[in-house]
Structures are given as C-alpha cells and as structure tokens.
Amino acid sequence: MGAEVVVEGLTKSFGRQTIWRDVSLTLPPGEVSAMLGPSGTGKSVFLKSMIGLLKPDAGRCEINGVDIVTCSERKLYEIRKLFGVLFQDGALFGSMNLYDNAAFPLREHTRKSESEVRRIVLEKLDMVGLTGAEKKLPGEISGGMRKRAGLARALVLDPEIILVDEPDSGLDPVRTSYISQLLMDLNAQVDATILIVTHNINLARTVPDNIGMLFRRELVMFGPREVLLTSDEPAVKQFLNGSRIGPIGMSEEKDEATMAAEQAHIDAGHHDGGTDDVRGVVPQVEPTPGLPERQAVRRRKDRVMQILHTLPPSAREGIIDSLTPEERDRYGIQSGVHATLGNRRPSPRPRNQEWQPAEGTLDTEVANLPRSDWRGGP
Numbered sequence: 001m002g003a004e005v006v007v008e009g010l011t012k013s014f015g016r017q018t019i020w021r022d023v024s025l026t027l028p029p030g031e032v033s034a035m036l037g038p039s040g041t042g043k044s045v046f047l048k049s050m051i052g053l054l055k056p057d058a059g060r061c062e063i064n065g066v067d068i069v070t071c072s073e074r075k076l077y078e079i080r081k082l083f084g085v086l087f088q089d090g091a092l093f094g095s096m097n098l099y100d101n102a103a104f105p106l107r108e109h110t111r112k113s114e115s116e117v118r119r120i121v122l123e124k125l126d127m128v129g130l131t132g133a134e135k136k137l138p139g140e141i142s143g144g145m146r147k148r149a150g151l152a153r154a155l156v157l158d159p160e161i162i163l164v165d166e167p168d169s170g171l172d173p174v175r176t177s178y179i180s181q182l183l184m185d186l187n188a189q190v191d192a193t194i195l196i197v198t199h200n201i202n203l204a205r206t207v208p209d210n211i212g213m214l215f216r217r218e219l220v221m222f223g224p225r226e227v228l229l230t231s232d233e234p235a236v237k238q239f240l241n242g243s244r245i246g247p248i249g250m251s252e253e254k255d256e257a258t259m260a261a262e263q264a265h266i267d268a269g270h271h272d273g274g275t276d277d278v279r280g281v282v283p284q285v286e287p288t289p290g291l292p293e294r295q296a297v298r299r300r301k302d303r304v305m306q307i308l309h310t311l312p313p314s315a316r317e318g319i320i321d322s323l324t325p326e327e328r329d330r331y332g333i334q335s336g337v338h339a340t341l342g343n344r345r346p347s348p349r350p351r352n353q354e355w356q357p358a359e360g361t362l363d364t365e366v367a368n369l370p371r372s373d374w375r376g377g378p
C-alpha cells in the first residue's frame with residue numbers, strides 16, 4: 001500500500017510573493033487525489049514542495065514519519081526514492097530511446113543486473129501500453145505516448161507515491177480519457193498513493209477519490225470527491241463549470257465592480273463561457289476488467305463513512321446514494337435513506353481545513369459506522 005502524506009500549515013513564498021499559505025491536507029494511503037486550481041495558483045509549486053525540490057517557508061510535510069521540510073539532505077534523498085513523478089511533458093531524455101529512458105532510474109539508483117533491469121522495464125512499458133515501442137525516441141512519438149513513457153519511468157522504482165503534473169496537458173479529450181483510465185489501472189495494480197494536478201474537469205470529476213482546490217493563496221477545500229463536486233463555494237462552482245461568472249478572473253481574482261459588470265453582461269443575454277451545470281457526483285472510472293480491484297475503494301469507503309457526519313449534506317447524499325445494497329447493509333444504513341439527508345444547510349466551513357463536524361444527529365440516525373466486521377475485512 002502507498003504511503004500516507006500529511007501536510008500541515010505549509011506556506012510557500014518567492015520573495016514577497018506568497019504562493020499559498022497554511023495548506024493542510026492528508027493524502028490517504030493508496031487513494032487517488034487531485035489538486036485543482038486556476039492557472040498560477042501554485043499547483044506545480046505544491047508538487048515540487050512535496051518532493052523537496054522547493055523548500056516551503058513554514059509547515060510540515062510528513063511521509064513515513066519523516067518531515068521532508070526539516071529533514072537532512074540524506075533523509076530527503078531516501079524519501080525521494082518513494083516517489084515517482086510524471087512531469088507535464090514526460091521530461092524524457094531526447095537522445096535516449098524509451099527503453100533507456102525507463103531504465104535510467106534503475107541504472108542510477110540501484111545495482112540491479114541488466115537482465116533484472118530489462119525484466120522491470122519491459123513490465124512497466126507493458127503496464128502503460130508501450131510494448132513494442134522500446135526503441136522509439138521521444139521525438140518520434142505522440143504527446144500521449146510520451147506521457148505513458150514518463151509514467152513507465154516513474155514506476156520502475158516501485159514508488160509508494162506517484163505525483164502527476166497535468167496528465168491531460170496537450171492531449172485531446174479522447175487521449176485524456178485513456179490516460180485517466182491508465183491512472184486508475186495503475187492504482188489498481190500498484191496501490192500507490194497518487195496526486196494529480198489538473199485543470200481537466202472531466203478527469204477531476206471521474207478519476208480521483210479526493211479533490212482539493214487552491215485559490216487566493218489558500219487551499220479552498222480538500223476532501224472526498226463528493227464534497228467538491230457538490231460544493232456551493234462560488235470559486236469551485238465557477239471552476240467546474242468553466243464560467244466567466246464568479247470570483248475567478250482573467251489573471252487574478254476579481255473585484256466587485258468587474259463581477260457586477262460581467263453579471264450585467266450575462267443578464268443582457270450574453271453567454272458566460274461555460275457549458276451545462278456540471279455540479280454533482282458522477283460515477284468514478286473503474287479499472288479495466290481483468291485487473292485487480294482497487295484496494296483503495298474499500299479503504300476509502302470505510303474512511304469516508306467514518307467522517308460522513310462531518311461532511312456537508314449534499315456530499316453525504318452523493319456518498320450514500322453511491323452505496324450498493326450490500327454496502328448499505330454493512331454500514332448499517334437504513335433502507336430508504338438517501339436524498340432526504342440534504343435538508344440541512346452545511347455549517348460554515350472553516351477556511352483551509354477539511355470539513356468539520358456539522359451539528360445534527362444524522363450520523364447516529366442513519367448509520368452505525370462502520371460495523372466491526374466490515375472494517376479491515378477481506
């Protein structure tokens with residue numbers, strides 16, 4: 001199972017420019033999480049901070065009990081071996097074929113024999129669907145194939161944590177769906193903790209178990225996918241819908257006057273730039289038939305059911321509605337309980353924190369969470 005990553009109060013500035021402050025979140029082990037946010041909000045800076053390529057000014061980022069913000073260079077070097085990173089363009093060496101690119105970390109960081117290197121490289125190239133392309137140079141293949149090759153290289157050291165920076169960049173919507181499927185397949189096969197940085201709403205809605213969003217130099221929210229996908233937060237709604245109407249502006253957040261002028265424009269019948277309202281929980285991508293089940297699914301359900309009472313009502317509805325009859329039974333959810341859970345409004349959300357307990361009795365009314373024979377079960 002992948003490693004847990006615990007981030008607490010992380011703050012990063014460049015000179016006088018604060019990129020984000022006081023970011024706290026936990027990447028649950030083996031689950032897939034995504035970080036959204038308008039351009040320039042520091043998503044890539046966040047990824048780089050997590051592997052110690054950039055040093056935050058304050059806060060902690062703890063992996064396997066080691067705080068990589070304050071640890072020694074030697075410890076950091078060790079911890080980095082737990083990571084596999086897919087950079088936006090695959091970051092392949094242009095003069096090496098795909099085989100040698102994928103073999104590079106093994107030859108650099110291990111003493112494995114060439115026959116062992118060969119076995120691992122061919123296995124990982126196969127996992128990403130590049131069998132037969134070993135001799136191709138990066139310049140001879142499509143952007144999608146380069147990303148796959150980058151993923152194969154990220155996998156050769158059997159990472160516990162995989163960071164993926166904009167897997168959709170430069171790809172058409174169909175290839176983006178294929179890369180989404182690939183990420184879920186890899187998660188099923190290796191059970192690594194995955195963090196994806198993306199702008200792609202389709203990917204964000206269908207792939208991750210957890211979603212966060214950076215905006216205005218803060219983490220607006222982070223938690224189970226159902227929370228962000230049903231959120232009423234204006235910046236989140238605007239971002240999901242790709243609309244001009246809302247607090248996100250051309251390069252920075254907007255002032256009141258600009259928002260009012262834009263609203264007047266829309267009221268006069270002009271299009272807001274978005275398409276349909278895409279708020280709501282849609283089914284997640286599942287691993288390709290024949291692959292193992294994602295072990296994270298059951299762990300996540302168990303985890304999310306334990307914090308159900310802390311989530312806003314619309315997220316609870318989405319979670320409960322997604323349970324199978326067997327799961328309802330296992331979690332002790334009374335039959336007939338579904339959308340009626342949404343009558344109460346969410347209590348005000350403390351900024352930059354995961355959802356806090358809301359008042360009310362929902363949890364004890366509808367669920368005995370989780371039942372002891374379910375937790376940690378087979």
Ligand SMILES: Nc1ncnc2c1ncn2[C@@H]1O[C@H](COP(=O)(O)OP(=O)(O)OP(=O)(O)O)[C@@H](O)[C@H]1O
Pocket residue numbers: 014019037038039040041042043044045046
């Ligand atoms: N090494 C650096 N030195 C100074 N400023 C930097 C450095 N790296 C990033 N920045 C600044 O940090 C801010 C956030 O950049 P980052 O690339 O993380 O944004 P992003 O959210 O990933 O954007 P995009 O979605 O467009 O990729 C930008 O203003 C950028 O100029």
